[in-house]
Structure formats: C-alpha cells, structure tokens
Ligand SMILES: Nc1ncnc2c1ncn2[C@@H]1O[C@H](COP(=O)(O)OP(=O)(O)OP(=O)(O)O)[C@@H](O)[C@H]1O
C-alpha cells in the first residue's frame with residue numbers, strides 16, 4: 143500500500159527526515175515511537191502533503207502511485223487520513239458543514255453524487271456514537287473551544303466519517319484519560335479491516351495494549367533506527383531510547 | 393493637471409451648474425427647502441469637495457472622482473421598463489411593495505406617496521416635502537452636517553428627490569420595506585438622492601436597501617440619508633451595495649437616536665468601483681443602543697472606505713461596531729472609526745473592531761480605530777487586525793479532502809459570517825448568506841446585467 147524509500151525532507155533549510163524507509167501493507171498496524179523532535183510529526187505531515195516541508199530526496203509510492211506528486215486534498219480523497227497531533231480550531235466553520243463538504247468532495251473525487259441530507263445526518267449520528275462524541279460538539283465550530291481530549295476524539299470521529307485506507311494517527315492518545323483512550327482505541331479497532339492500514343505515532347506503550355501493532359519502529363534524528371514486533375514497545379518502555387541511540391551511533 | 397487645479401475645477405463646475413440651473417432646482421420646492429439649499433450652496437462654495445488633505449478623506453480622493461462630465465439628474469427621466477420583471481421579491485417575510493429610486497428619482501410617478509397600515513407613509517421625498525411641510529421641516533437638514541462636510545452641502549444644494557418614510561408614534565411595521573436604488577442610463581450619470589426616515593416615539597420599522605447598476609456606463613452617487621429614531625423606537629437598516637466596477641459612490645447616513653432607542657445598521661458591500669460609506673450616529677439620550685456593522689468583499693481595483701463617527705452624548709448607551717473585509721487582487725481600502733464619549737456620558741459601553749483579510753500581497757488596507765473618551769466610568773475597547781488566511785486551517789481542511797479553492801471559500805465565509813449573523817431578519821440573513829457565498833465564488837461579478845433579485 144505504502145512504500146517509502148530513502149525519504150529526506152527539510153524545513154527552512156534544516157534537514158529533518160534523513161532517509162526513511164518503510165513499507166506498510168494492507169491490514170497492518172505500524173507503531174512509530176521515538177524521542178521528542180525526532181521527526182515523527184514531520185513524517186506524518188510529509189505523507190499528508192504539508193507544503194512547508196520540502197522533500198529533497200526519496201520516493202513514496204501509494205498504491206503504486208507517486209504520492210509526492212499529489213496535493214493534500216487528492217491524498218485525502220485517495221484514502222490518506224492524518225490525525226493531527228494538534229488539531230486546528232476553525233471559528234465560524236461548523237463541524238456539520240466541514241464534514242459535509244469533506245464527505246462530498248471525497249465522493250466527487252470518486253465520481254459519486256453528493257450524499258443526501260438524511261443519509262449524511264444518519265452517518266453523523268452513527269459515527270458520533272462509535273467514538274462516543276458528545277452530540278453538542280458536532281454543532282459547534284471545528285475544534286473551537288474543544289478540550290484537548292475532545293479534539294483528539296474529534297479526529298477519530300472524522301476518521302470514522304471518511305473511512306480512510308491509510309490512517310496516520312499522530313499522538314492521538316496523548317491528553318486522553320484512560321476511558322477516552324479506550325474509546326478512541328475501540329474506534330480505531332472497529333474501523334480496522336483487511337484492506338486498510340494504520341500508522342500510530344505514540345510515546346506510550348499503553349496505547350499499544352489496545353491497538354496491537356504488527357510492527358514497532360523507532361525514529362531518532364530523522365531515521366528509523368530500529369524496527370521490531372510489539373515486544374519492542376515493552377523494551378522501550380523499560381529502557382528508554384538511549385541504548386538504541388548508542389547502538390546506532392556505533 | 394495638479395491636484396489643486398482639479399480641486400478648484402470640480403468645485404467651480406458644480407457652482408456653475410448650480411447657478412445655471414437655479415430655476416429648475418428651486419422650482420416646485422417649498423420655500424424652506426430652498427432656504428436650506430441656498431445656505432448649503434454658500435457652504436459648499438467655501439468647503440468644496442474634500443481631498444486627501446482632509447484627515448477624514450486621507451485614503452479616498454474624492455476630487456479626482458468628481459472631476460468628470462457626468463450628467464446630473466435635475467428632473468426625473470422616464471425610462472420604461474417593467475420593474476416587476478427585474479425585481480420580484482420572493483422572500484415571503486418581506487413587504488411585497490418594492491420602493492424604487494431610478495437615478496435618484498422616485499420611480500412610481502403615478503403613486504408618489506403610499507400610506508401603510510397605521511398611518512405610516514412611504515414615498516417620494518420631493519412630494520412629502522410639499523405635502524407634509526411641518527413634518528419634513530422639523531427633521532430635514534437637522535442631522536446631516538453640511539457645515540463640516542462638503543459632500544453633504546453639495547447634496548443639499550442640489551436636493552430634489554429620494555425616499556421619505558414616516559412611522560407615527562407606537563406604530564410597528566412588521567415586514568421589512570425594500571428600497572432599491574437603481575442606476576440605469578445610456579450615458580454617464582451623477583445622482584444625489586436625499587432620504588429622510590422619521591420614526592416617532594415607540595415605533596418600529598426595518599428597511600432593506602439595495603444599490604444596483606443596471607447598465608454599463610459609469611455612475612457616481614452622492615447620497616444623504618437622515619434618520620430620526622425617536623424615544624424607545626427601533627430601526628433596522630440593512631444595505632447591500634452591488635454596483636459595477638465603473639460606479640463610484642459616497643453615502644452618508646446620519647442617525648439621530650433619542651433615549652432608549654435601538655438601531656441596527658448593517659452595510660454589505662458586495663461590489664462597486666469606489667465606495668465610501670460615512671455613518672454618523674448621535675446617541676442623544678440615555679439608554680440607546682446602536683449596532684453598526686459592515687462587511688466588504690473587494691477585488692480587482694476596487695476601493696472601499698468606511699468611516700464611522702459614534703457620538704456618545706448621554707450616559708448609559710451601548711454601541712458596537714464591527715467591520716470586516718476581504719480584499720483580493722490589488723483592491724484597496726480604509727477603515728476609520730471614531731468613538732467619542734462626552735464628559736457626561738458615564739456608564740458608556742462602546743466597542744469597535746475592524747478585521748481584514750488580504751488575499752494577495754498587492755491588496756492593501758489602512759485601518760484606524762479611534763477612541764476619544766472624556767468620561768471616567770466607561771467600558772470601551774477597540775481593535776484592528778490585518779492578516780492572511782490561516783495556513784494551518786487551510787491545511788487542516790485540505791487534509792480532509794477539501795480542495796484548496798473550496799477551503800479558501802469556507803474560511804472567508806466563516807470570517808464574513810460574524811457580520812451576516814447580526815442581520816436581524818432571518819429570511820434576509822439567509823439571502824445575504826447566499827449572496828456572499830456567490831460573491832466569494834466570483835459568481836456575482838457581472839452585476840450590470842443583473843437579474844439577481846437581491847432579496
Ligand atoms: N515548521 C517548522 N519549522 C522549523 N522547524 C520545524 C518545523 N516543524 C518541525 N520542525 C523541527 O523538526 C524537528 C522534528 O519535529 P517533529 O514535530 O517532527 O518531531 P516529533 O518527533 O513529532 O516530536 P514530538 O514527539 O515532540 O511530537 C524538530 O526539531 C522541530 O523543531
């Protein structure tokens with residue numbers, strides 16, 4: 143599904159991703175861990191098409207297509223979803239209008255007619271229940287005045303609405319209380335199929351109790367320095383990152 | 393030609409037109425109007441047309457615009473067209489009787505005055521001045537300041553027709569009254585209509601004013617409206633300016649509010665070559681509320697200049713000003729809002745904000761919110777912002793599959809919506825929402841051939 147080869151990216155002349163290689167196949171869950179500032183969010187942003195990052199080298203193919211050639215909206219319509227580490231507040235744009243526009247634009251991309259109002263409302267209701275999103279939130283402006291946890295839950299709600307093929311969840315677990323964490327993880331698990339895949343970026347092994355990864359990767363200083371199975375997450379929880387850093391320095 | 397030369401020339405030109413047409417002007421106008429006319433003319437001879445040296449016109453040089461050979465409409469010109477074909481109001485909540493001014497003259501020459509339920513009157517200003525001299529005399533030229541404002545003096549010197557509205561004591565007009573200012577001619581024209589709205593004590597009314605151009609030649613407008621809002625009366629004024637890029641207009645609104653009165657004034661500038669809106673408010677009694685809002689959406693070489701003067705002369709009044717604008721291409725604009733809180737106006741609450749989005753590096757706005765406070769127990773705030781569309785928000789929307797263009801529209805629309813939300817008539821609010829949406833999408837650009845039923 144996704145094949146990243148020797149990806150290098152920089153911002154304001156500073157190189158942040160220094161040769162990333164990663165393959166994600168349908169049905170898989172990949173976890174990316176790593177110290178603060180190692181480039182996890184940058185990788186997520188580059189995959190979603192954020193233009194402030196310049197890709198200086200490497201290739202990313204997504205279902206055989208050159209992902210880097212596509213605009214952010216095309217990527218989204220082709221099934222890439224980024225759950226933001228810091229969701230943006232957009233005063234004056236209602237959640238309903240936002241989601242309706244997003245759903246219809248993605249349908250348009252697929253050559254489908256706009257969704258009917260009643261189907262849309264039904265879909266909203268269904269997905270709100272799935273992630274136990276407070277109904278009142280959906281009547282407000284996008285993320286405006288949402289608490290930290292509500293914003294994260296709203297990301298999962300949007301993911302549920304848009305049914306992506308590849309979800310990249312950037313620290314969706316941070317700021318969530320233990321109940322919310324379970325709800326969010328449940329949401330992710332319920333949406334999981336053999337056709338889609340998930341990349342979860344996290345600092346906490348805790349999340350991986352709920353969302354069981356097939357692979358765990360450690361990103362440090364713009365490179366993946368170690369990959370392993372889910373047991374790697376336990377090891378990291380115990381030992382931190384230093385032993386790996388030293389390892390890779392050698 | 394130097395600026396000074398233009399200034400003298402355009403002033404001189406109007407002086408000559410006045411002198412050459414003095415009989416036509418004074419003809420069928422009552423004596424009291426002609427006295428005001430003569431006084432205005434003398435004032436105009438002194439003041440002339442404001443240029444950039446005038447602090448209040450720093451960003452809009454009217455002299456340049458008035459240096460033209462446009463025809464003036466000193467008598468009603470009869471243009472035959474079926475207004476019902478063009479304007480059929482399909483908003484059920486709005487009065488079906490459309491009041492139309494054509495090039496500054498009351499259009500329905502057969503019915504110059506119409507009585508509304510409860511003894512309210514709407515019609516031609518010229519006719520009203522003749523039929524109701526006591527009423528008109530009491531208010532005409534009482535609120536519009538021609539001593540300071542050369543353009544008001546010019547309008548008053550040439551006063552002929554316009555809209556007259558009278559709502560007697562305790563009468564409520566439920567449905568908004570729609571007024572359309574239409575400009576239409578084969579040649580370039582200059583109109584100066586004069587409106588007078590009188591709301592007696594405890595009365596209530598709302599008007600919706602649309603400014604339109606229906607033919608391609610250039611037009612220039614210098615209009616004055618005086619609005620008296622009596623004790624405990626309520627008045628809603630919504631205006632949509634939608635003229636083509638060859639049109640220029642200067643508009644003066646003078647609100648005179650007596651105690652406990654409420655006014656909402658909302659001006660939506662959708663289109664126009666050059667638009668200068670002056671709004672003067674005198675809160676002339678305790679307990680008044682005034683909400684003066686504006687939204688302007690400009691592009692290409694358009695120029696928009698909003699000026700507000702909010703005079704808190706008595707204690708315990710509230711005023712809110714919110715002006716928002718989106719400027720695209722190389723459009724330019726200015727906002728100058730003044731709040732004056734006089735010494736005795738304790739417990740005043742006055743708020744003022746001007747927010748702008750510039751879509752390009754070439755678009756430009758000068759904003760100057762001002763507070764002048766002489767009372768000590770007041771709550772006032774003012775602020776201005778000039779910025780771009782939020783990049784993070786743009787990316788967030790695009791990351792959900794919303795194309796760049798659409799994302800931009802959503803954000804602009806959200807920005808504009810604060811002003812639209814303040815429109816009091818729900819049906820009108822919907823319509824304006826729709827118009828703003830169309831405008832932002834660039835679907836309203838050809839408004840000289842407009843069939844768009846503005847409300
Ligand atoms: N827009 C930007 N301008 C300049 N530097 C940036 C920008 N975005 C990211 N960086 C830098 O890139 C590096 C990687 O940042 P990134 O956000 O990808 O880290 P992260 O691994 O997600 O960290 P965290 O765990 O704290 O979320 C950091 O040093 C950061 O300061």
Ligand SMILES: [Mg+2]
Pocket residue numbers: 182183184227312313
């Ligand atoms: Mg991060």
